[in-house]
Amino acid sequence: xxxxxxxxxxxxxxxxxxxxxxxxxxxxxxxxxxxxxxxxxxxxxxxxxxxxxxxxxxxxxxxxxxxxxxxxxxxxxxxxxxxxxxxxxxxxxxxxxxxxxxxxxxxxxxxxxxxxxxxxxxxxxxxxxxxxxxxxxxxxxxxxxxxxxxxxxxxxxxxxxxxxx
Numbered sequence: 001x002x003x004x005x006x007x008x009x010x011x012x013x014x015x016x017x018x019x020x021x022x023x024x025x026x027x028x029x030x031x032x033x034x035x036x037x038x039x040x041x042x043x044x045x046x047x048x049x050x051x052x053x054x055x056x057x058x059x060x061x062x063x064x065x066x067x068x069x070x071x072x073x074x075x076x077x078x079x080x081x082x083x084x085x086x087x088x089x090x091x092x093x094x095x096x097x098x099x100x101x102x103x104x105x106x107x108x109x110x111x112x113x114x115x116x117x118x119x120x121x122x123x124x125x126x127x128x129x130x131x132x133x134x135x136x137x138x139x140x141x142x143x144x145x146x147x148x149x150x151x152x153x154x155x156x157x158x159x160x161x162x163x164x165x
Contacts, residue, residue, distance in 0.1 A: 027115035035108030038100040050090030
C-alpha cells in the first residue's frame, strides 16, 4: 500500500510503502471498541471509598436495654440506620481493569492503523528540517499549514515525525 508524504508547506515529498498486513485490513469497530473499553477501564483510579460500620469510631455497646423502654430494640449505634452510622454496601477501593488478550490488543492496533490509513486521502505530513529548528516562530508557522483541518491533527503528525527520528 502506498501513502503520499506531504511537507508542512503543502508540497509533495514522495511516498511511502507500508505493509498491507497492518495498514490494509478492513477496520472492525468491535475489536477497536473492545480495546478502547479496556484502556479506559484500566485508566480508572478506583480510589472511591466509604466507611462501613466497622470503620465508624463509635462504641459497639448495646444502646439501651432490650425490654421495658417502649422503644424499638437496637444494638450498636454504628449501624447504617442511625445518623453518623456506617454505609451499607458502599464503594470500596478496587481495580476496574478488565482482561484483554495481547493478540486482541495487537489486532485492535492494526485495525486502528488501517482505519487511519483509509481515512487519510492526501497522505501524512513529514518535515524533518522544520522539526529540528527550535525557534518558536518556526513552530508557529508550521501550525498554519494549508491542509490542516485542526491544530490537533498537526500536533499528532509532528509527534509521529519526531518519533521516527
